[in-house]
Amino acid sequence: MIEVEGLTKRYGRTLAVDGLSFTVEPGRVTGFLGPNGAGKSTTMRMVLGLDRPSAGRVLVDGRPYAELTDPLRRVGALLEARAVHGGRSAYHHLLWLAQTNRIPVSRVGEVLEQVGLTAVKRKRVKGFSLGMNQRLGIAAALLGDPGVLLFDEPVNGLDPEGIVWLRTLLKDLAGQGRTVFVSSHLMSEMALTAEHLVVIGRGRLLADTTVERFIADNSRSFVRITTPDPARLRSVFAAEGIQVTDLEDGAEGGALAAHGVDARRASELVAAHGLVVHEIGLRQASLEEAFVRMTAAAVEFREGM
Template sequence: MIVARGLTKTYGPKVAVDGLSFTVEPGRVTGFLGPNGAGKSTTMRMMVGLDRPTAGTVTINGRSYADSAAPLRTVGALLEARALHPGRSARNHLRWLAASNGIPVRRVDEVLDLVGLTDVADQRVGRFSLGMGQRLGIAVALLGDPPVVVLDEPVNGLDPEGIRWVRTLARELASQGRTVLVSSHLMSEMALTADHLIVVGRGRMLADCSMAQFIADHAASYVRVRAPRTAEVEALLRSRGLDVDRQGSELRVQGLDSAGIGDLLGGAGLHLHELSLVRSSLEDAFMTLTADSVEYSAHPVAQEAQAAR
């Protein structure tokens, strides 16, 4: 279990993490989300003692990470996959880490096989692709068979097979009763992986809840309606007190399900070209919640061009 209480980190006048309090519980995958500059990486670095909090505390299974006699047996972390000596082989990189934490050398071959690097285990890691480096970083995180696993952008550089493998791995680790925290910018993948979400923006807590609750609270589903007589359909739906948002020839309707809308329009003799339920997504909910917390916001090219005229 990871417990943060009032966790704060400042760099001069800049507040990177601002009083975060949360608990990452075992037995489920917790997604750690936020825009660039939200403080996610800084928070994870404080978890494993790479940054010292300005205020507050963070403990792993009731103890500070720095108090662990064998850190890799306590927390497995992937924070900087390329933070390794380029001249070492993957096998030797893992061997010295194992030796420093009292981990049996046989575990090295086990994790190399687990992450799919057995065939390149004796190659210098400086020649590894980004995806191979990520796999080695995950091997390091799993080397001590730790009860707590923290992964920062673990699918970065991986192909579709590798992304699916990481997803399956995270869920398998959680099913074993481990504490699993995963940070990612891939909303579609996080929606398939995480059970619970912690969302931060500008260093502050924005949400700490289940995936289902997060989506329900911050993005609404709607019924998409397309019809040849759009104006008449819109007028009828509005006359029944429904919330109708017109987007070109498409109507987005809330307040009544697809069957009810179909019956209503059919009874009025209005034909339909499309009637479909559009379910809200994690990406929709995330963009809605973090809209005011984006540190680097780009402008649409069309608007830029128009402004330049």
């Protein structure tokens, strides 16, 4: 478990993290979201004792990271995939970590196999692609078989197959009862991977909730209807006090959005009035749309500004 309590970090006059409090529970993947500059990486660095808080504290399984014995056995992290000596092979990089942290050497081969690097384990890291470096960083995080795992943008450089592999890995780790905390800018991937979200903006907590609740609280659902007679449908729905607007999504025959009504009631109206429709169904916002709505005021830069 990770407990963040009143965490604050200042760099001179810049307030990077502002009184942040949340808990990352074991047994589920928790996504860590926020616009660029929101303080995500700074927060993760403070969890790992790499930056000292200006105020507040972070506890990992009830203790500050600096007080953990055998920390690589307790916490695994991927913050910067390329922070590896380029002259070393993947095998010797992990062997050095194992030997200096009292981790069985047998774990080196196990994690190389787990991340798919066995075939290149003797190659020097300086020749690795970004995706291979990501896999090596994940292997290092897993090396001590820790109960707490932090990953900062772990999908960077991974191909589609690698992204699916990572998604499965994260879910499996959480399913084993581990604490899994993942930051990512890929909303579509977070929607498929995370069960819970911690969302911050300008260093402050914006949301601490499930993915489903976050989407529901930060979006408006509507019933999407495609019909060759949009004018008549508008008239029928207006008589029932239902607002209908146009959808510019490239659909043929007139795509409309009916607001303030569920799909069942909309279908009943269509049937009762003999309306011809080609499609009807509930449309809910994606995680990305909900995220943009929630964090709009916390974005430091917008194109054109």
